[in-house]
Amino acid sequence: MTNSRLTLISHPLCPFVQRVAIVLREKHIPFEQVQIDLNDKPDWFVAMSPAGKVPLLKVERDAAPAVVLFESMAICEYLEEAYPYHPIHPADPLARARHRAWIEFSSAMLMDAWGYLNAVEKTVAATKAADLRKKLERFETVLSDEPYFAGAAFSMVDAVTAPVFRYFDILGDDVPHDIFGGLSRVAWWRHALAERSSVRDAVMADYGARFRTHLRDHATLLASG
Ligand SMILES: N[C@@H](CCC(=O)N[C@@H](CS)C(=O)NCC(=O)O)C(=O)O
Incomplete structure (x- = not known):
C-alpha cells in the first residue's frame, strides 16, 4: 500500500x-x-x-x-x-464518530465563511457573518485549553478547519464584522493551526495574493473595503 x-x-x-x-x-x-x-x-x-x-x-x-x-x-x-502510522483519527469508534460529526459541522462552517468572504451585498455579508459566528461559538464550547480540537494531538477536524481560519489570517483587520471576538479557545486553536507546518505548507507561497485577487475579481465587499 x-x-x-x-x-x-x-x-x-x-x-x-x-x-x-x-x-x-x-x-x-x-x-x-x-x-x-x-x-x-x-x-x-x-x-x-x-x-x-x-x-x-x-x-x-x-x-x-x-x-x-x-x-x-x-x-x-x-x-x-x-497509511495508519501517524493516525489523525481517534482509535476509539465513539470518539471517531464524534470527530466525523464535527467535520460535517466544520464543512458547513466553511460554506458560511465562503459566503461571507464572497458577499457582494451587505445583508448577505451580515447573515453569513452571524452564521459563521454561531458555529464558532459552538466550537468554543467543546474546545479545551489545549491547542487542537482533540487536545494535544492534531486530528482530521483540525485539517478540515484550518483552511477556514487561513482566510481570516490573510485578511486580518480588513474584516469589518466581529466574527471571532471574545472566543478565546477558538483564537488559541486558530493560532495553533496557523503555526502548524503541515497547514502552512499546504498552500503555495503566493496563496494570500491569489486569494485577494480572487476577491477583487469577484467584486466582493471585502475587496472594495
Ligand atoms: N465536496 C467536494 C467539493 C470540491 C469542490 O467544490 N471543489 C471546487 C474548488 S474548491 C471545484 O473544483 N469547483 C469546480 C466546479 O465546480 O466546476 C470535496 O469535498 O472534494
Whole structure:
C-alpha cells in the first residue's frame, strides 16, 4: 500500500484540496501535485472527475491500473486507513464518530465563511457573518485549553478547519464584522493551526495574493473595503 505513487490534482485556491494536502503532510506521504485551471478544465481532468471538481487523488500501485479518488473526505479517510502510522483519527469508534460529526459541522462552517468572504451585498455579508459566528461559538464550547480540537494531538477536524481560519489570517483587520471576538479557545486553536507546518505548507507561497485577487475579481465587499 505504502509504495503507491500518489498525484493530487489541485487548484491553488481550493480549501478542499488543502484538507488532503494537510493530511498527506501530517503522515509524511510523498506525493506529486498538479494544479489545473478550473476556468479552462483540461479534457483529461473532465474525463477523470465525475463532478468536475478538485481535489482528485490518482493512486498508482505497481502494475495495477490507476485508481482516481474524488471527494476530499473520501480521500482523507483513504489516506488514514492506507497509511495508519501517524493516525489523525481517534482509535476509539465513539470518539471517531464524534470527530466525523464535527467535520460535517466544520464543512458547513466553511460554506458560511465562503459566503461571507464572497458577499457582494451587505445583508448577505451580515447573515453569513452571524452564521459563521454561531458555529464558532459552538466550537468554543467543546474546545479545551489545549491547542487542537482533540487536545494535544492534531486530528482530521483540525485539517478540515484550518483552511477556514487561513482566510481570516490573510485578511486580518480588513474584516469589518466581529466574527471571532471574545472566543478565546477558538483564537488559541486558530493560532495553533496557523503555526502548524503541515497547514502552512499546504498552500503555495503566493496563496494570500491569489486569494485577494480572487476577491477583487469577484467584486466582493471585502475587496472594495
Ligand atoms: N465536496 C467536494 C467539493 C470540491 C469542490 O467544490 N471543489 C471546487 C474548488 S474548491 C471545484 O473544483 N469547483 C469546480 C466546479 O465546480 O466546476 C470535496 O469535498 O472534494
